[in-house]
Amino acid sequence: MPKPPKKDVTKLLALDGKSLRFLAKFQHPSVDDVNRRFLVTFYMADDTVAIFEKEEKDTGFPAGKFLERSKTKNPKTGKYFLPNDFHVGGLVIINSFGFELLHADEFTLKFMEEHKDMFHVANLDKVYADLKEDGLDRFVLCALCSVCDSSCRSVSSASCTHYASCIQYAVMMHCVH
Numbered sequence: 116m117p118k119p120p121k122k123d124v125t126k127l128l129a130l131d132g133k134s135l136r137f138l139a140k141f142q143h144p145s146v147d148d149v150n151r152r153f154l155v156t157f158y159m160a161d162d163t164v165a166i167f168e169k170e171e172k173d174t175g176f177p178a179g180k181f182l183e184r185s186k187t188k189n190p191k192t193g194k195y196f197l198p199n200d201f202h203v204g205g206l207v208i209i210n211s212f213g214f215e216l217l218h219a220d221e222f223t224l225k226f227m228e229e230h231k232d233m234f235h236v237a238n239l240d241k242v243y244a245d246l247k248e249d250g251l252d253r254f255v256l257c258a259l260c261s262v263c264d265s266s267c268r269s270v271s272s273a274s275c276t277h278y279a280s281c282i283q284y285a286v287m288m289h290c291v292h
Contacts (some may be wrong), residue, residue: 130159135223142213202236
């Protein structure tokens with residue numbers, strides 16, 4: 116009789132109770148599915164995934180379990196999902212359903228920023244290097260310079276806040292596509 120795979124006890128203890136949570140929607144929804152929203156959760160202690168449908172008015176679909184917590188393979192790699200397969204703006208395909216990850220909770224964002232080596236999209240130096248390699252770094256600089264004072268050496272706080280969201284979107288779209 117085959118033996119069950121051994122569990123990584125160190126990982127289980129270190130990451131017990133820690134999960135990455137994302138609000139998601141279908142990638143290509145039918146007319147009936149446009150307003151459906153899901154909570155995609157990746158449990159880091161055992162690399163399992165669960166999906167719950169959020170209650171939304173006028174969808175005709177009940178809230179609740181969409182996918183039971185289980186180890187799930189990533190069809191892109193043929194291997195089980197890993198934490199770095201999940202990020203805001205990303206696409207995950209689970210049981211032939213494409214889910215666009217729209218938002219993450221505060222813990223998830225903080226965890227990704229603290230573990231930049233695992234999550235390349237949270238590593239701004241790497242993202243900028245990738246943009247530079249593709250010649251898009253000038254786009255970022257031009258966007259920043261468009262809100263700078265005449266000497267192009269400082270950015271006002273209010274302007275920076277407004278344009279940072281535009282740049283973040285552009286960077287996210289670059290990383291996704």
